[in-house]
Amino acid sequence: MHVGSGTSSGACLSLLFRKGERPEAEAIARTVETAREGGLVASVSYRPDPAAGWLELLASGLTFDLAGLSPLGPAPAVEVYQAFGFDRPCAVAELEAVQLVPSGHILSGAGLLPVMRTMMGLAANLVLHLPVAAVHWGAAQTLMEPRYFSRLMLNWLAGGAFPSLGLTAFSRAPDGSIGTRGLAHFTGQEMQLEASLHESDSDTARLAVRVIDHLVRHGGIAQAQTIGQWSDALLLEPSKVGKLVLVWRGG
Template identity: 45%
Template sequence: MANGTIAGRGRAGRGMSLLFAAGERPDATAVEDALESAAANGVKSSISYRPDVSEGWLELLSSGLTFDLVALQPADALVPDRPVQRIGMGEESGSGWEAVSLMPGEHIASGATMMPVVRTMAGLGAGLAVSLSARAVCWEPAGSWVEPHFFAKTVNAWLGGGAFPALGLTSLTHKADGTLRTTGLFHLIGQELVLETEGSDGATAAKLAMRLIDHLVSEGALRGQRSMTLPDGVTLIASAEEDPGTLWVRIAS
């Protein structure tokens, strides 16, 4: 690990970034203070390894899992990728921003897609983003930039037994062919979703997609072709026959 970048780990795009305006990135002391503040409110995470401050990274322990937080001051910043979608933010947001990246530690990197790792990382990152006054959270597999308080609200609701935060941990894009497609769902279940939206307005299609994503994250990827009925009674026809990594879904007629 050098100058806030990751050397030889092959984990790019598997974590999350906290985005800051130029010059606002935290250092190790600021992160320590943020973790202590969170612990006082019942969220227990700690620094498990602290190298020399000049290296600009920390190993954090949360729920028995370790995560690397890299590109802290005074190390070089990471440059965030352009977002696939923005949530709770203006389209002009992000010019000149810098990133601090949180990702699974080396010994759990192979399990980055496992739900206990995803849940713990999302909760840890949400708390840090709010405590450190980040400008945005970027969930890297989805390319989504999310306003930190909204991200924390939806993630904490999920961790408390609520719906999966599809707006944030996945991205939804309306395509010219009339489909609504996800980015980032593959990271969680090994499939992206393509929802045929003919006859539905954009908002209705997005709400249906979010309910379907919640179901898929809970139940896992679907294979072959089958019909399925969501808890609200909507019946869908789903098929992954042509490509097991892509699930095509339409509303049953």
Template identity: 45%
Template sequence: MQGRAGISLLFAAGSRPTVGDIETLLDVQASAGQTARISHRPEDEHGWLELLASGLTFDLRGLAPGRAAPLPDASHVYGLSVDQSATALEAVALLPGPHIAGGAALLPVVRTLLRLGASLAMELPVTAVCWNPAGAWMDPKYFTRIMFSWLSGGPFPALGLTALLPHADGGVRSAGLDFFIGQELHLGRRDSEEGTDTLKIAGRIIDRLVAHGPLQRAETFAGADGELLLAEPSADGRRIMVTRSA
């Protein structure tokens, strides 16, 4: 899980920010009341910084003049054209620091990391943002909008921090939810239901699961329009199967 954590900020080749650029940007943000600051600065050629935000430390790696961070796979794409996701890009990675890496999936860590990442993405010439646990590449404006919405009390951004993929039975399955709860979701689809409605229902279920943790036993709860949903963990506990009332 630790190796999957964090986000990657993707830049056109040759346009990654320098260590000095980040220092200047954080100074400007601090003057506006934001609290992230540099807590450790190695020599610039190493290309990384340790940042402190809300009492937690994060590593920002891949800064110029050092080597770029590894480029993540584009397993799922939101708001980007295929051409954009395939252009020559270089990555800067924002990762939980070593002291908190074991708790990388805890919501306070995730929320602080995403708040910091979104603030950087708003100010830097970012071409795309990847949430590494799901391999989800996003348009920077889409990323910042859904993250700030969630951080302000909105729903969990299922199409971004997880992916929802079509299943052979007409329903959807999640990818990346296991980072948060150790389980993936499979939601069946009703014949009369539009695909977008299935996605909305899956998103509401994911929002609940992320807030309450993994499903340990069968549970029923109300879906849209009073529909009854039956959620059950699979025999191995790694999947949540949700069936629909007739």
């Protein structure tokens, strides 16, 4: 699935709008001011000529560029691997993208949790105040329903679990194991969870979410380690091939 031309990846978060609804820079400035009244710690730090179609936002001492604003054309395309939170399929090809990315001087640290948490909090607040139709995360090529996205991110920022079902995607291997897509952006490694014949798909997904949260909180691993106890124990070990954490059942 595509929007416009090109592709989006890495630390790019795309806010997708119906045609004719992409905001102008002035609308973003008003939105940020409104969100500030609700507690958002952010401001417009640089606004070029409106015809440039972008501006810079400052949040928690970090700067982010918002590009693809009207009247300029939309930001580059998105490719969707997995979608979350929609009641029905989202017609992505009919939407136009506005991209939120870390500014150049912090781009090298785009995978660091403080940067990601600030960026996701900023995006969640913008989504609550704009007619966003869908949210796309480039590192995992995931598409999220706007309210689902904001709820997930704000819960994470309030101390909840890492939003695995949105900032990562899952895939099933022929042997039934679950692999991640996009986790490496945060930990430097993807994850592969061993399948179980005595477990439902939903239970396996919940276990994968638990492991992902552990890895994001503690970082990638260089040597084998165990989490949990007894029959619930899991063995995590780095693969000898590629940047991958293999997760084995202990019970």
